Amino acid sequence: MLVPLDIGLVLGLILAWVVIALALAFRLLDFPDLTVEGSLSLGAAVFAVLIKNGSSMPTAITCAVLAGGVAGALTGFIHVRFRLNKFLSGIIVVAIAYSLSLRIMGASNIGLLQSPNIFDSVESLNNSVLKQIHLGSILLLAALLLIGFILILSGLSTRYGLGLRVAGSNPDYARSLGINVPLNIVFGLFITNCLAAFSGVLLSMNQGFTDISMGQGILILALAAMTIGERLLPEKAIPFHIFVLCAAIFGSVVYQVLVACAVHEGLAATDLKLVTAVLVLLVVAFKISRNGDFVEGDQ
Amino acid sequence: MMKCKKSIEISELTITFSRWGQTINAIDGLSINIFTGDWVMIVGHNGSGKSTLLKAISGRIKLDSGKLNLDGVGIEKLSSAQIAERVFLVHQDPLQGTSPTLSVFDNLFIADAAVKRTALSRSGLFDKYHDLLKPLGLSDRLKQLAKYLSGGERQLLALTIASLRPSQTILLDEPLAALDPSKAEICLSLIKTLNKEGKTVIQVTHDPNLAITEGTRTVALRKGQVIYEAVGSKRKVDALRKLWLQEIDV
């Protein structure tokens, strides 16, 4: 029981960033952002190449995160400038990001076992307590998430953060307040895709390699996690933006733990995609009937 | 004492809509000038073009022909932000005119143009908004999310937001329509105060009595054109009522 819990926690905390990215875009900016698949692998690709070529860890991570952000900004730009549908804008950028990632990596796969890794610093903790639990990794990831959580929350409470939220939920009203809606959308997507890229970086370090297919399936995964989190947490009790953040993190962890337990019990990973899709469908159907009234950004 | 400065000039304005294959002239060659400090009451039946006129002035609809100047500048030449500096529209539907997922405080916070200039601390702003909302009976709701306010309370919030905007002109689209009598009274006195402070108010109403008794000018629209216009005490309820009934017969 400990093993799947451990696997699920680590993966859940790593992917929480991309779930947050999708959740913020979806719920606060009213933008179903498909870009996250592309920005996650782009971030991983940039990170792998830089770290392999001897860049320092902070440089590699920063560049990777910014690369992801640029992808998100591009999606926003395509949408506001060319009036292209939100979905299509995201899809186009994912395609661009895929080709770009391949070019950057020079191969479809880069091994990172011998490269520096932030999890190395907590190796000692990982081997203490219980051998099976990566205690150090879990604490490190949780700490990172906590810092991110606080930063995002305080950002969203500033005048600009509030403007961002209004631009997303009610663009017409935002315009009448003098808020530059297109700029806010582009900037908002920049930030969220920075987060998605960060997930890609952490994932690469955790699993020891970067692969061009890393981003595939992330959208369904993030949607499933997001839906689970929103369903399990009480929506009424907390301000909406805090609810969205918490649901994303919580959902990501719960989802990965559930998956790990299922795999542990013998469910083939290949059947997982079907199970995930069905799960999302069930939860979404249930949610609509339970909460049919106004929910910000409901699709 | 009125400054005879034209803040909004409209001449030969035409706006057409295509609906179900038919082209309708929502506004048909309308001309009107609105002066700084005016409180214009616009009446008319449904489809007379009142809401369309407000939307045109606030830049939400493009003109098909004619001129619309805000402070002497054609509206096509102004960006959204520039329009927002001059004109603010309070929607008929308070759901559209506030941000339901933000708290009452945050709603006022982003609307408050004075924040940048005065650099008040958060608690200072809190006090300011508290005082603002006191006469409306909403001062204890600052921390609450706007979506939990009743329709009438939200409309009052929308008006308070309007009072915080830097825009000279405030457009009101049937602001009293959804309010119960007591709230309507508070709302009306708030509008009066805004006008006294120097804001130009353009108010659309479907109540001809109100249109005569309040405001400084009354304008009646029918099928996108001005059919009646009177100022101050020259406004007569009977004249307006006659036009009103005429329309129903027709």
Add this chain to the structure above:
Amino acid sequence: MGEGIRKERKEKNMKKRLIALFGIAVIGVGAYFLTQGKIFPKGLKVIAVATLMTHPILDTVQTNMIEELQREGYVDGKTVRIIFRNANGQMQVVPSIADELVAQNPDLIIAITTPMAQALKKIARCPVVFGAVTDPVGAGLVSSLDQGETMITGTSDAVPYDEQLRLIRQITPNAKRLGVLFNPGEAASQYAIKQLRKYAPEFGFTLVEGSVSSTGDVYPVAQDLAGKVDAILISTDNTVAAGIAAALKVAYKQKIPLYACDSGSVEKGALAAVSAGYPQVGIDTGKLAVRMLKGERGIPTVLAKGSEIYINKKAAELMGTKITDETLKTATKVFETIKE
């Protein structure tokens, strides 16, 4: 709302821009493909090489095959023109890569990996040589292994799974439960798992299957397996091979022996393998290509010769496994370090 007219006009403008963008894109892509054709100096034969993805086994085959071609006088750019295509693990693009290559009218096609070979055999108008296909009969490429066919031949890298299990038994005599990491979506792995199920009881192993559907699954599934088994085996599975770093990470951390079925993986840090000699597979593929180019037809499939044993000493150390000198002596090659 009432923004109809303003929106309409803007959308018309944007539509024009989109069409312009699209037109530029079409011209750009067309130009790219046209120039691809134009670069060939006249008269040179064209060889198209297509593979599914990058990983140690396939790279070994491809490199050795190219070297063999060069030895026989077929040098890219001088005596022959070689086009390379890599699907980068994306199964969906395999058919379109196949289409594109056939459209270039090559004189010979070399298809590495089963899915690529299947796609190309279907539409090729020229001879096809397949490389490193585990089960050519099962994949529908040839009707039997001994009889040659007119337009197709190739090399098979079928792993001797009984030998593999024997080696595992030899190095880790006490292992009872053997975990297998594989992607059931791959033809080669379907074949492998059937063979393993057949031979496992003979050697006293209980198989625990750990299936993955993408490279991202390798790490969590490997971690999960590690808790349930005494040793892990990865076969010549493309998905797992791409994620081998993750599997190795688990093996080193949990001190579990991880065996492979190819030399490339052992070089990268797997403990040991009984491998078809992949360099030889590459050379054989190259030889077949040469024979087909010279006009020979009806060549039967060339099976990987012999089973060679590869061992990595450093890996053994990291996995906490002791290897006897006797065993080391039987090895074709012993790696002292781990290649990144």
